[in-house]
Amino acid sequence: MSEVKKIAVISGDGIGPEVVAEALKVLKRTEELFGYSFETEHALFGGIAIDQKGTPLPQETLDICKNADAVLLGAVGGPQWDNNPKELRPETGLLAIRKELGLFSNLRPAVVFDCLKDASTLKPEVLEGTDLMVVRELTGGIYFGEKFRRQGDQGEEAVDTCVYNVTEVERIIRQGFEIAQKRRKKLASVDKANVLETSRLWREVANRLAPEYPDVELEHILVDNCAMQLLRRPSSFDVIVTENMFGDILSDEAAMLTGSIGMLSSASMGEGSYGLYEPVHGSAPDIAGQELANPIATILSLALMFRITFGYEDAASAIEEAVAEVLNAGHRTSDIAVDKSKAIGTSQMGDLILAAMKK
Numbered sequence: 540m541s542e543v544k545k546i547a548v549i550s551g552d553g554i555g556p557e558v559v560a561e562a563l564k565v566l567k568r569t570e571e572l573f574g575y576s577f578e579t580e581h582a583l584f585g586g587i588a589i590d591q592k593g594t595p596l597p598q599e600t601l602d603i604c605k606n607a608d609a610v611l612l613g614a615v616g617g618p619q620w621d622n623n624p625k626e627l628r629p630e631t632g633l634l635a636i637r638k639e640l641g642l643f644s645n646l647r648p649a650v651v652f653d654c655l656k657d658a659s660t661l662k663p664e665v666l667e668g669t670d671l672m673v674v675r676e677l678t679g680g681i682y683f684g685e686k687f688r689r690q691g692d693q694g695e696e697a698v699d700t701c702v703y704n705v706t707e708v709e710r711i712i713r714q715g716f717e718i719a720q721k722r723r724k725k726l727a728s729v730d731k732a733n734v735l736e737t738s739r740l741w742r743e744v745a746n747r748l749a750p751e752y753p754d755v756e757l758e759h760i761l762v763d764n765c766a767m768q769l770l771r772r773p774s775s776f777d778v779i780v781t782e783n784m785f786g787d788i789l790s791d792e793a794a795m796l797t798g799s800i801g802m803l804s805s806a807s808m809g810e811g812s813y814g815l816y817e818p819v820h821g822s823a824p825d826i827a828g829q830e831l832a833n834p835i836a837t838i839l840s841l842a843l844m845f846r847i848t849f850g851y852e853d854a855a856s857a858i859e860e861a862v863a864e865v866l867n868a869g870h871r872t873s874d875i876a877v878d879k880s881k882a883i884g885t886s887q888m889g890d891l892i893l894a895a896m897k898k
């Protein structure tokens with residue numbers, strides 16, 4: 540019997556509980572098939588925590604996460620909290636949990652499944668062979684800089700500051716190089732060095748580190764051009780390393796290469812093997828409670844947890860192969876279905892993936 544691994548489970552808001560429920564079914568199936576043991580502990584987070592505990596990130600939730608080996612997160616947010624003051628917003632909790640757990644590196648793989656090429660809005664021949672990884676800096680930049688309002692000469696002003704120190708930049712760019720070394724050895728460092736001082740520091744650091752990774756081909760690309768090239772030549776990208784806000788935007792763009800944001804998984808890491816795993820998508824209030832959510836992003840995030848935090852490559856591959864098998868057999872949730880009338884629901888998709896899992 541293997542050692543019991545502790546997983547903190549945060550369902551959150553909107554479709555969060557629906558997609559996490561499917562991932563937990565897969566977790567249980569993994570125990571049965573491979574003999575691994577997991578202990579799960581559920582914690583309140585986001586809008587539901589604001590309603591029940593008066594804060595998006597209760598101390599108890601943070602403690603449960605810190606005591607676990609990994610965290611599985613659904614999504615947070617919703618219109619009912621959109622007009623709350625900053626400290627009572629679900630998204631504030633999301634930034635706080637990333638910071639508190641030291642998760643500076645957010646890995647967002649975007650892989651185009653052959654059978655889903657017709658689900659994308661782009662031409663299939665453009666998507667052919669696309670398999671890229673966005674490495675997004677997650678605990679710095681404009682998300683975490685000082686923010687305030689003030690009175691200016693022409694009325695009220697709002698200020699968001701973007702700060703990066705050299706240590707923050709160096710550790711994430713090293714991540715980019717190291718991940719590229721294990722892949723196709725191409726690194727696109729994305730910045731706005733023609734305008735932003737933080738980006739000029741970013742580029743200097745990338746150039747300084749490059750000689751330490753002579754096997755990796757480094758390309759600098761401005762973020763506006765990168766947004767365009769992602770649609771023009773997506774398959775030419777291997778690893779993209781970029782700052783917090785650019786990574787947020789480019790990863791949603793990359794989602795559409797795969798057909799839907801419901802396909803995009805993510806891992807948020809610090810220095811060690813501890814990680815938080817969540818789909819890239821949000822709480823999708825427009826489809827919540829209707830069995831319409833695609834659970835694959837969350838299920839694939841669980842596969843990333845098995846691979847990266849626990850080193851359970853067999854279980855990770857079993858999940859990924861089961862997802863591919865179900866998609867190849869033509870099953871689709873409505874976000875990736877060409878013929879929406881044949882689409883299946885959230886739990887049906889989860890059940891099919893379970894059934895397809897093999898040792």
Ligand SMILES: NC(=O)c1ccc[n+]([C@@H]2O[C@H](COP(=O)([O-])OP(=O)(O)OC[C@H]3O[C@@H](n4cnc5c(N)ncnc54)[C@H](O)[C@@H]3O)[C@@H](O)[C@H]2O)c1
Pocket residue numbers: 554558613614615616617618630633799800801802817818819820821822823824825826831832833834836874
């Ligand atoms: N990590 C997170 O928890 C996270 C991430 C992004 C947004 N949010 C929050 O979620 C709320 C909604 O944000 P949004 O609408 O901009 O982004 P969103 O990702 O929730 O939804 C964007 C669109 O994609 C669709 N979609 C998303 N996930 C899907 C899935 N699994 N299956 C099928 N369709 C899916 C939605 O129906 C919607 O049309 C906001 O409160 C936002 O702050 C949270």
Ligand SMILES: CC(C)[C@H](C(=O)O)[C@@H](O)C(=O)O
Pocket residue numbers: 616630633634787819821
């Ligand atoms: C909800 C929001 C704060 C979050 C982010 O911008 O990081 C989300 O868009 C994401 O991509 O995880």
Ligand SMILES: [Mg+2]
Pocket residue numbers: 787788791819
């Ligand atoms: Mg985002």
